[in-house]
Amino acid sequence: MQEPNIDPKFLKPYDPKETEDRIYKLWEESGFFNPDVCIEKGVTDKNASVFSMVLPPPNVTGTLHIGHASMLTIEDIMVRFARMQGKRTLWLPGTDHAAIATQSKVEKILEKEEGKRKTDLGREEFLKRVEKFAQESHDTIVNQSKKMGASLDWSREAYTLDAKRNFAVRTAFKKMYDDGLIYRGHRIVNWDPKGQTVISDDELVYKEEKTKFYYLKYGPFIIGTARPETKFGDKYVVMHPEDKRYAEYKDGQKIDLEWINGPITATIVKDESIDMEFGTGVMTITPWHSTVDFEIAERHNLEKEQIIDKYGKLLPIAGEFSGMKIKDAREKIIAKLEAKGLVEKIDENYVHNIATAERTDAVVEPQIMNQWFINVNKQIKDRNNKTLKELMLEAVKSGDVNIIPDRFEKVYYNWIENLRDWCISRQIWYGHRIPVWYKGEEIYCGVEAPGGEGWEQDSDTLDTWFSSGLWTFSTLGWPDLNAPDFKTYHPTSMLETAHDIIFFWVARMILMSTYILGEVPFKTVYLQGVVRDAQGRKMSKSLGNAMDPLEVSAKYGTDAVRMSLIVGTGPGNDTKMSEDKIRAYKNYANKLWNITRFVLSSTEFTKYDKDFNKYTERENALVEEVDGLIKEITKEMEEYKFYLVSEKIYQYTWSRFADVIIEQSKEIFLSGTDEDKESRAEFLLSTLIKILKILHPFMPFVTEEIWSLMPIENKKLLIVEEWPKV
C-alpha cells in the first residue's frame, strides 16, 4: 500500500493533551451548549421536544472530586444524546453556597492561618472572607467541569446565593409564612455546640459509642441512664400504665426522695411510650435535652428545665457542678451518687448511638429553642387540603416522578413517614437571611424590608437546602411565571444525583415544587452510586485514596476517565475506580484513532456517500448487523443504561470491527473486484461514522477530533450531528 495521503496527525498516537482544550473551546465558540443558539443556527427545531436538567450545584467548599466527575459524565452523556436526537436541550450549571459547610471551612482556615475566630472579624468582614473563598472555589469548579467535557450552558449559570436566587428564596418564604406553613416556635432542636447553630435531623450522623450505663436509685425505683449529667432536673418518673410491677404507683402521685443535690419531690407519670422490657421499665425524663422526653412532657403538660447551656456546660441547677463541661462532670457526679449510696450497678459495656453534627463532628445536644420550622403536617388550602408530607408522597406514588432505580422509592417513602417539622433557621452568617423583621412585639415577614424606623431583621440564616429546594425553578426565572425559560423547561426532564442526598435535596425539591407550583420539579430521578477505590473504600482525603479527576485526566485523557466511570456502573450501584481501568480506555481511544487511520488510508479512492446502495451481499449482512446493534443501543440509551451501551460499542469496535472486519478488508482491498472494494470501503466509512456518533456522548473529545478529520462534505460539529437512525 502506498504511503497514505491522510492527515499526518494519524501517524502519531492520539494525544488528548493537545486535543481537549482546543475542542472544548471549539464547542464553546459554536454556542451549541445553549439551546437558543442551536435553534438560531438551525440545528434544533424550535418546536422540538424538550430535554432539560439542572446540574446538582457543587458546594463551593473546594474542588471537584471523582464523584463529581462521575456525575458530570453521566449527565453529559444524557445531554449530548438528547442534543444529537434533535431535542431542545438545556443543561443548566450552578454552584451551591452550602451555608454551614462553606462557613465552617473558612472558619477552619481562619483559625489555622491567622489564629482568629469569626467573631474577631465581625459579621461583615467575615462574610467578605467567605465570599472570596467561595469565588475561588467557584472558578476552580467551573474550570474542572470544562476539563471533564461537560456541555453545560454557561450563559445561564446560577448561584444558590446570588441576587436572583435570593429573591426567589424571599418570595418562597413569604408564601409559606402567609400560608402558615412556616412558623416560629419553642421546640426541641439539634444544637451543635461547636458550630453554635441548630441543624436539621438529616444533618445528624449517628456514631456507635461504648460507654458506661448507670443504674441509679431514684426513691423506690431503679432508673438506668448513660447520661447522669442531665439528671439534675429530673422530677418526673415515668412508667408504662400497664406495667404490673409498678401498679401501686398512681399517675400524678408525689414521692419524696433523696437525689444528687439533696431531697426532691418527684411526680409519677404513666405513659405508653415506655418500653417495659428496657432496663427496669422506669425512667426519669429530661425534656429540655431529649426529643422523646420532650414529647412525653408535651403530652402530659410537664415543666421543662434547661440543664446544659449552649456551650455544653452545666447551668446553676447543677449546684456544685455548675459551669463544668458535661464530660468532666459525669464521673464526679457518679462519685457523689456513690458516696450517697445511690448507685445500684454500673454496666461497663453499653453501646449506644450518639448523634454528631455532619459538618463539625461535635456531639449534638438537644435543646429547646425558639427557631423557625416548616410544618409538614398542616393542610394546605390551595393544594386540596393536602399536607406537605402528602404532596411529597403523592408525587412519587402517582408516577409523576419516576425514581431510577426504583428500590429508592421505598427509601423515600420511609423517610417521609418518619419526617418531623423541618427546622430551617441557622445561627450562622453565610446564607440567606430570614426575611422577617421585628420591632418590639411586632413581627413582619415580607419579600422586602418594611418601611419605617426601628425594624430589625432576624439575625438567623436559612438552611442551605431551603434555597436548593427551589433550584429547578429559581434558575429558570421564577417567581416570574411568564419567564420564557420557566415556561419552556419546567418541570425539568431529569434530575441526576448521588443517592446519598435523596432526602436533603431530592425530597426538598419535590416539597417546594409541588407546594409552590403545583407541579413536580422533574419527571425522572436517576440516582448514581458512590465512587470507591479499587478496594471498595469510599474515596476520601483522610484515607489518602482520593483520586483527583484532573490528575488522571491529564495522564490518560478525559475520554478514558469518562469511559472508566461509566462501563459497568448501573444506577444506584457504587463504582470502583482504578488506574488500570482508566488505562484500558486510553488504549481504546488510541485504537479508535488507528482504526480511523486505516479506514481513511485504505478508502482514499472512494468518497463517503450516505445514500450508497450498491453493497454486495457480504456488506449488506454487515450493515444489518451493525444496524441491529444501533437499534439495541438506542433503546438502552433511552432507558439510561449507559453501562451497557458503553460496553457494547467498545466490544463491537474492537473485537468485531477492528479485529475481524478490518483484518478481512486487507485481503479484499488487495485482491477483490472493484465492486467488492467499493462496497467494503463504503461500509468501513459509514460504519466508522456511526461508531463516532454513538461514542460521542461517552468520549466527546476524541470523537469530535476524528470527526473533524473525516472527508465528509458540509458536516456540522459532531456535537450537533444526528444520532444514527436505523
Next chain:
RNA sequence: GCGCGAUUAGCUCAGUUGGUAGAGCAACCCGUUUACACCGGGAAGGUCGGGGGUUCGAGUCCCUCAUCGCGCACCA
C-alpha cells in the same frame, strides 16, 4: 427492630425480558518490513456464597441460611 444492596475467573466488576457464562487488569504460549506493541493470534482460568423450590431449561424467578456493606428508627 424495620428495610435495602452485594456475594460470578487470581483481582475489580458486567451479564437488559430465564435459553451454550463475559470484559478490564494479572498470569501463560506464539508473533514485530502488519492501521495500531497504547498491538495481533492462541491457550488457560468459573460446580455464578450454601441449601431447597418453580421450570423442558435458573447466574437470572421464589423460599431459606451465611458473610459483608448501607439506610432508617430506637437507644431511659
